[in-house]
Amino acid sequence: MHTPPVPLKTRLLNTPDVELWPGGLLRARGNADARILARARRVLRRKRDGRYLAAELPEGLMPLIPGLPREPGIEAALDRLDHDGGGRGPWRGEAGELPLDALRDHLHALGLDDSYGERTSLPLVAEPDTLAFAGFDRYRRALWLTHAAARAWLGLRDAAAREGVVLEAISGYRSHDYQLGIFERKLARGQTVEEILSVNAAPGYSEHHSGRALDIGAPDEPPAEESFEHTAAFAWLVANAGAFGFSLSYPRDNPHGIVYEPWHWCFAADVAADAD
Template structure:
């Protein structure tokens, strides 16, 4: 199968990755990954939960002590969801029942969305493998964003400009983890919100946004503005459907991000 046909499939608390894209983590997972078609990962921390083979046979990778997580692993239900999503010609938006509760626990009030002009962004039911990022991690995007990114990157290369993907899709749980880690380091909620959209409100959840860099430049730094890559994007990105989301003095209260570009629908 062409790597561009590979998908990440979303569940509410976990996600299924093609086993060919993942490495074993310890002896217990080596044999399981060899026979696996899918690897189920916990969204919150990327922990491997289980593998599924082509026949829907499940191999749990969690110790019995994590009983709650193990109880969520129902082979027939998991296989049925995967087969259903694989037949979808286009990703569908997924509900997130627990997101509001998590935001309240962070201290976010119900008026956040209206004040910052940021709509709730549902996770897609599946995403396409667009390519690999600077660190050779899988880059997941919506199919149309993946195709647009590949065309834009190739066009830039033809003009002598190298564009690198820094990151693409992020789950609600991943964004929530960013907030929890920064709060644990002593940052205030206001400080975090000036840099990161609240969980559920980031364009990265949509699969249409990606952070872009260029060789020799640190990732996600304002210095990217002074590069030929940024100048090329300002002149050409719109032709591929991508636009700068957070220019200077944007109405969302987010700092200037010359690296963050999003495919407009």
């Protein structure tokens, strides 16, 4: 597998309820936010709704909401901040996985149990506890992948560029909470769980949770459309992605019953050791 020689240093520290973002990658939502984010080493962000909870500044931790000590999951996030030095030290190898207990509770609340995975042949996917910054996606959002997947993606993208083919990342890692939010919004609009499942994987069953999957697009092409298969970018991926450890997850007539997704590619975790 081809990988870029430069180690990836910027990373996201992940906990069940709170993400710890490196400074400089989150968008300010006002002048006060902009001043704080400009100085922040880390920003603690609630996964459920993206709310900024606190900023780690050179002089210490600054709460950004009232009642920060009562925020669910804040103790685990602060412990992670202390234990990992804010994620500024050397990379310590491949990420671990977060527990699935809370996710199972959410699935049961939706009326879903293990039979969903058995019916679709989809495994339950844990979130990594650490993710690497792999540049920005089409929409200038930070793209997070596991360290090995990030290096493979950058190698894949750069190899395509050398042959005159532009590959754009559309999205990478998504949390369980992100997927739950999709279900909650659609349920609020009157859709049933079964209707939502016809187009969205159940929370916890999307490859995007693993940090190894990403949706890929091409310039001037709409995102996540079957028409992507007619682009030079898709043809290049079919011919070359395997050399970088990526494969098409959902071809036509796949056994999971998921619609054909020529844009969705996943990195095989065991292709190469994650070491710098």
